Amino acid sequence: MIVDILSWISIGIGAAFILVGGLGLIRMPDVFTRVHAASVADTAGAGFILLGFMFQAGLSLTTLKLVLIFVFLVFTAPTASHALARAALLGGLVPWSRKPRDPAP
Amino acid sequence: MRHALSLFVGLYGLWLVLSGHYTPFLLAMGAACTVFAVAVALRMDVVDHEGHPMHLVGYRIPLYWGWLTIQIVLSALQVGRIVLSPRLRIDPVLETVPASQKSDLGRVIYANSITLTPGTLSTSVTADGIEVHALTRQGMDELKQGGMDRRVTQVEGES
Numbered sequence: 001m002i003v004d005i006l007s008w009i010s011i012g013i014g015a016a017f018i019l020v021g022g023l024g025l026i027r028m029p030d031v032f033t034r035v036h037a038a039s040v041a042d043t044a045g046a047g048f049i050l051l052g053f054m055f056q057a058g059l060s061l062t063t064l065k066l067v068l069i070f071v072f073l074v075f076t077a078p079t080a081s082h083a084l085a086r087a088a089l090l091g092g093l094v095p096w097s098r099k100p101r102d103p104a105p
Numbered sequence: 106m107r108h109a110l111s112l113f114v115g116l117y118g119l120w121l122v123l124s125g126h127y128t129p130f131l132l133a134m135g136a137a138c139t140v141f142a143v144a145v146a147l148r149m150d151v152v153d154h155e156g157h158p159m160h161l162v163g164y165r166i167p168l169y170w171g172w173l174t175i176q177i178v179l180s181a182l183q184v185g186r187i188v189l190s191p192r193l194r195i196d197p198v199l200e201t202v203p204a205s206q207k208s209d210l211g212r213v214i215y216a217n218s219i220t221l222t223p224g225t226l227s228t229s230v231t232a233d234g235i236e237v238h239a240l241t242r243q244g245m246d247e248l249k250q251g252g253m254d255r256r257v258t259q260v261e262g263e264s
Contacts, residue, residue, distance in 0.1 A: 017181060017185065020184075020185040020188050020189065021188075023188055023189070024184070024185075024187075024188035027188060027193055028188075028193070028195070029193075029195075032197060032199075032226065032238045033195060033197055033240060035226055036184060036223060036224055036225075036226060036240040037184065037188060039184075039220070039221070039222075039223045039224075039226070040181045040184050040185060040188075040223045043177050043181065043221055043222075043223060044177060044178055044181035044223065047174075047177075061122065061125050064122050065122065065123065068119075068122065068123075074221065075217075077220075077221070078216075078217045078218075078220035078221045078227075079217070081220050081226060082216065082217075082220050082226070082227055082228070085226050085227075085228045085238060086228050086229060089228050089229070095197055095199050095238060096197060097196075097197055097198075098195070098196045098197070
C-alpha cells in the first residue's frame with residue numbers, strides 16, 4: 001500500500017518533468033535552448049518514472065532490468081544531445097542570444 | 106588479459122540479468138556468446154583502460170553518481186521554473202570552461218556530466234577545456250566555479 005503510494009508519487013513527478021520538458025520544447029527559441037528543455041524530460045522525467053516502476057516491481061529481476069535501462073539511458077542521452085548540438089554548431093547555426101548581435105561585416 | 110577477463114565477467118553478468126532462464130543448455134549458450142563477444146572486442150583492439158575502464162570501479166564512482174543525481178534533480182527544477190515562468194527568463198551563453206582532467210576518459214566523463222545536467226550542454230571538447238552552451242548566465246557561472254570539475258578529477262584518480 002505504502003509502496004503503491006510511493007510509486008504513484010514518483011511516476012507523477014516524472015510525468016510532471018516530462019510535461020515541463022515538452023512545454024519547454026515548444027517555448028524555447030532555438031535548437032540549443034530546446035535541447036536544454038528536452039534534457040529535463042530524458043534525465044529527471046525518465047528517472048522518476050523508472051523509479052516508480054521499480055517500486056512496483058519490488059526486489060526482483062525486473063527491477064535489475066529497470067536499473068539497466070536507466071544506466072544505458074544515462075550513458076546514451078548526453079551523447080546524442082552532444083552530437084546534435086555539435087552538428088548544429090558545425091552547420092553554422094548561431095545560438096540565439098539575449099543581446100542584439102553586431103551586424104555581420 | 107585482466108581487461109578481457111573482467112569484460113567477460115561483466116558481459117556474462119549482463120546476459121544473466123537479461124535472460125532470466127537458467128537451464129544448463131542456455132547458460133552454456135550464454136557463455137559461448139560472451140566468449141565470442143570478448144573475442145570480437147579483442148580483435149577490434151578496444152579492450153583497454155579506455156574501452157573497459159575497470160580502474161574506475163571503486164567507492165568514488167558511486168559517490169560521484171549520487172552527487173550527480175542530486176545536481177540533475179536540482180537543475181531540472183531550475184530549468185523547469187524557467188520554462189514555466191511567463192517571461193521566459195533565459196540568457197544563453199556559449200563559452201569554454203577549463204577542464205583539469207589529465208586523461209581523455211576523464212574529460213569524457215566531465216563533458217557527459219555537463220550535458221546530463223539540464224541547463225548546460227557540452228558542444229566541443231578541445232585542448233584548453235570544454236565548450237559549453239548554458240541556458241542562463243547563472244548556470245555558466247556555477248559551472249565555472251569548478252565543483253564538478255574537481256569531483257570528476259578525483260574520480261579519475263591517478264590513471
